[in-house]
Amino acid sequence: MSKFELKLPQMGESVAEATLTNWLKEVGDTIEMDEAVFEIATDKVDSEVPSEVDGVLLEKRFDVDDVVKVGEVVAVIQIEGEVDNTADDSSDEEMVAEEHSEVPARELEAQMAGVKESVSATTPDFSGSERFYSPLVKNIAKEENVSMDELEAIVGTGKEGRVTKNDIMAYLENRSNGSQDQAESKPQPEAKTEKVATPEPPKQAPEKPKESKVHVGAGDEVIPLTRMGKLIAHHMIESVSTSAHVQSFVEVDVTNVVNWRNKVKNAFQEREGEKLTFTPIFMEAVAMALKKYPLMNISLDGDKVIKKKNINLGMAAALPDGNLIVPVIKNADQLNLVGMAKTVNDLAGRARNNQLKPDEIKDGTYTVTNVGSFGSVFGTPIINQPQVGILALGAIRKIPSVIETDQGEYIGIRSKMYLSHSYDHRVVNGALGGMFVKAVADYLEAWDINREI
Numbered sequence: 001m002s003k004f005e006l007k008l009p010q011m012g013e014s015v016a017e018a019t020l021t022n023w024l025k026e027v028g029d030t031i032e033m034d035e036a037v038f039e040i041a042t043d044k045v046d047s048e049v050p051s052e053v054d055g056v057l058l059e060k061r062f063d064v065d066d067v068v069k070v071g072e073v074v075a076v077i078q079i080e081g082e083v084d085n086t087a088d089d090s091s092d093e094e095m096v097a098e099e100h101s102e103v104p105a106r107e108l109e110a111q112m113a114g115v116k117e118s119v120s121a122t123t124p125d126f127s128g129s130e131r132f133y134s135p136l137v138k139n140i141a142k143e144e145n146v147s148m149d150e151l152e153a154i155v156g157t158g159k160e161g162r163v164t165k166n167d168i169m170a171y172l173e174n175r176s177n178g179s180q181d182q183a184e185s186k187p188q189p190e191a192k193t194e195k196v197a198t199p200e201p202p203k204q205a206p207e208k209p210k211e212s213k214v215h216v217g218a219g220d221e222v223i224p225l226t227r228m229g230k231l232i233a234h235h236m237i238e239s240v241s242t243s244a245h246v247q248s249f250v251e252v253d254v255t256n257v258v259n260w261r262n263k264v265k266n267a268f269q270e271r272e273g274e275k276l277t278f279t280p281i282f283m284e285a286v287a288m289a290l291k292k293y294p295l296m297n298i299s300l301d302g303d304k305v306i307k308k309k310n311i312n313l314g315m316a317a318a319l320p321d322g323n324l325i326v327p328v329i330k331n332a333d334q335l336n337l338v339g340m341a342k343t344v345n346d347l348a349g350r351a352r353n354n355q356l357k358p359d360e361i362k363d364g365t366y367t368v369t370n371v372g373s374f375g376s377v378f379g380t381p382i383i384n385q386p387q388v389g390i391l392a393l394g395a396i397r398k399i400p401s402v403i404e405t406d407q408g409e410y411i412g413i414r415s416k417m418y419l420s421h422s423y424d425h426r427v428v429n430g431a432l433g434g435m436f437v438k439a440v441a442d443y444l445e446a447w448d449i450n451r452e453i
Contacts, residue, residue, distance in 0.1 A: 002078075002079055002080070003058065003076050003077065003078055003079070004052070004053045004055060004076070004077045004078075004079050005073040005075075005076055005077075006037060006049070006051060006052065006073070006074055006075040006076070006077055007071055007072060007073050007074065008040065008049065008068045008069065008070050008071060008072055008074055009049065009070070010070055010071075016069060016070055016136070016139075017042075017067055017068060017069045017070065017136055018040040018041060018042045018067070018068055018070075019040065019041045019042070019065060019066070019067055019068070019227075020038060020039075020040055020062050020063070020064055020065065020066050020067075020068055020074065021039045021040060021041045021046065021064065021065070021227070022038065022039040022064060023037075023038050023039075023060065023064065024036050024037055024038055024039065024048070025037050025038070025057045025075075026057065027057050027058065027059065027060060028056065028057065029056065029057050030055075030056055031051045031053075031054065031055055031056065031057055031077060032051070032054055033050075033051060033052065033053055033054050034050045034051065035050060035051055036048035036049065036050050036051075037049055037050065037051050037057070037074075037075055038074060038075065039354070040068070041227055041228075042358060046227075046228065046354050047354055047355060047356065047357070048354060048355065049074070051077060053077055053079050054079065055077040055078050055079035055080070056077065056078045057075060057076075057077060057078075058075075058076045058077060058078040059075065059076035060074075060075055061073050061074055061075060061076070062074055067136075133151070133162075133163060136165055137151075137163050137164070137165060137167075137168050140165070140168050140169070140172075141168065144172055146168070146171075146172070150171075151163065151168075154167055154168060154171050155167070166230075166231075166234055226321070226323065228323045228325075229323060232323060232324060235384075235385065236382050238385060239382050239383050239384070239385045240382060242385060243383050243385070243388070243424040243425075243426065244424060244425040244426050245380075245382070245383065245422055245423075245424070245425070246422070246423055246424075246425040246428075246430065246433060247380050247420060247421065247422050247423075248420075248421045248423075248430070248433050248434045248437050249378060249418055249419070249420050249421070249437075250418070250419045250421075250437050250438055250440075250441045251416055251417070251418055251441075252416060252417055252418070252419055252440075252441040252444050252445060253401070253414050253415070253416050253445050254396060254415050254416065254417055254444050254445070254447075255414045255415045255416075256445070256447040256448075256449050257278070257281055257415075257444055257447045258396065258415040259449060260447060260448075260449050260451060261276060261278065261281070263449075264276065264453050267453070268341075268453050271453075272338060272341070272342070274341050274342055274345050275341075275345065276341055276453075277341070277344070277345075278393075278396070279315070279344050279348075279370065280337060280340035280341040280343075280344045281337070281444075281447075282368065282370075282393055282440075282444070283313055283315070283329065283332060283340055283344065283368060284332075284335075284337060284340055285440045285443040285444050286313060286332075286366065286368055286391060286440055287311050287313060287332040287333040287335075288333070288439075288443055289436055289437075289439040289440045289443065290311050290333065290365075290366060290436075291311065291333055292439050293432060293435060293436045293439065294307060295307070295428070295432060296366065296388065296389050296423070296428065296432065296433075296436045297311055297365050297366055298365075298388055298427065299365075299386040299387065299388065300386070300388065300424065300426060300427050301386075305427060308365040310330065310331055310363075310365065311331065311332050311333040311365060311366070312328050312329065312330050312331065312332065312363050312364050312365045312366075313328065313329045313332040313364065313365075313366055313367070313368060314326040314327070314328050314329075314364035314366065314367035314368065314384055314387075315327055315328070315329060315344065315347060315348070315367075315368060316367060316368070316369035316370070316381075316384075317347070317348050317351040317352070318373075319351065319352065319354075320352060325351050325356065325361060326361060326364060326367060326384060327347035327348075327350075327351050327356055327360050327361055328360060328361060328362065328363060328364040329343050329344070329347065330363070337453065338453065347360065364384065364387065365387060366387055366389055366390070366391075367381075367383075367384040367387060367389075367390040367391070368390070368391050368392075368393065369381050369390060369391070369392050369393070370392075370393045371392045371393065371394060371395075371420075372393050372394045372395035372396065372417065373395075375395055376394060376395060377394045377395055377397070377418055378392060378394040378418035378419075378420040379392040379394070379420055380392070380420060380422060381420065381422050382422065383422055383423070383424055388423060388424040388427055388428055389421065389422065389423040389424065389428065389433070389436070390421075390422050390423075391419060391420070391421050391422075391437065391440065392419070392420040392421075392422070393417065393419065394417045394418035394419070394420065395417065396415050396416070396417045397415070397416060397417070398413050398414070398415055398416075399413070399414065399416055400412070400413060400414075401413075401414040401416065419437050419440060419441060421433055421434075421436065421437035423436075
């Protein structure tokens with residue numbers, strides 16, 4: 001028998017750790033290769049970690065809600081007939097190393113000790129605290145020069161009062177604005193007087209969280225927000241307080257699009273093995289409009305506008321638990337309709353199964369959300385920061401309309417929908433916001449009914 005160490009895999013360049021949220025296997029359970037063993041969550045995405053081997057779960061190294069660093073061993077799996085990857089494979093190198101003199105090694109140790117002393121002299125040490133801080137929170141505290149006293153005074157909203165990333169970021173924002181809502185700043189110097197100095201009063205204890213004003217009656221059910229729900233709530237409030245939201249609405253005749261899709265969808269699925277929904281068609285239209293109006297494909301950084309080179313479309317997708325996630329179609333303007341359909345179906349399917357990778361939900365430059373899938377005629381979506389626009393697709397409805405022809409006007413049944421465009425009025429004026437959504441509408445209304453797939 002041999003053992004295999006299942007480690008937390010690399011989950012993107014900016015992700016250094018994750019929270020273990022659920023064990024899918026218990027000690028003694030049989031595991032097949034590529035079968036999920038546990039679930040993890042980062043500030044970007046929730047996902048499952050599969051086994052790389054067949055075997056039996058022998059050991060769990062972490063509990064639920066523990067923070068795990070990338071590369072750390074999370075589980076040990078017992079396997080048969082395989083090389084033990086827990087064994088020391090560097091024995092040959094060690095034998096060679098022993099032949100060298102020990103003097104350079106001692107010199108190197110002395111140099112390293114000096115470096116550690118110099119680093120520790122300028123870096124806050126949080127190891128003396130009885131309070132738990134995740135590596136992410138410690139790194140932020142070190143980078144922002146948050147003292148031990150300041151960190152201890154921050155009110156934590158995590159499990160068992162832990163300080164989360166959002167807690168320390170909110171504290172830093174308040175500190176930069178001169179606010180002392182969450183923790184006290186450094187004591188102010190005492191005014192000079194002729195009296196004998198009195199002892200400094202003890203620091204006030206951090207304020208307890210305010211009690212809820214919502215009355216919970218008999219029979220009411222209290223449902224705590226999920227981790228993702230808390231993140232979404234925070235991002236939505238942050239977006240509304242950051243961007244000046246303005247909306248423009250356009251009604252679009254998509255009769256040609258509907259008729260064309262009905263004509264080719266069966267042949268498309270038979271040939272490509274993929275369903276042809278309306279989403280890739282709309283994504284193609286948005287990508288073309290962004291190429292025409294590149295100043296919608298921007299971000300605002302202070303007093304600078306960052307004009308994005310790539311067109312990366314975010315595609316808001318509803319999850320089975322009611323939460324929302326936004327996978328990103330990278331370089332959407334470079335995909336043909338077949339490629340767009342395959343990408344949309346792949347991302348949507350893996351989003352529903354919590355199989356998205358962190359890199360697949362980052363670097364979006366513009367977002368599209370389909371409120372029509374729930375029957376809504378139109379909506380006023382909140383901008384996905386740091387983007388400056390988001391387009392909501394309303395439900396397609398058959399309605400009586402006035403049709404203009406060379407022979408005159410008459411009433412007919414047409415398939416129509418509303419496009420709702422929310423944009424950041426700090427950098428996008430009404431003209432640009434209106435012309436952009438009109439360009440999307442024009443592209444759809446001019447759809448070629450004879451287009452080849």
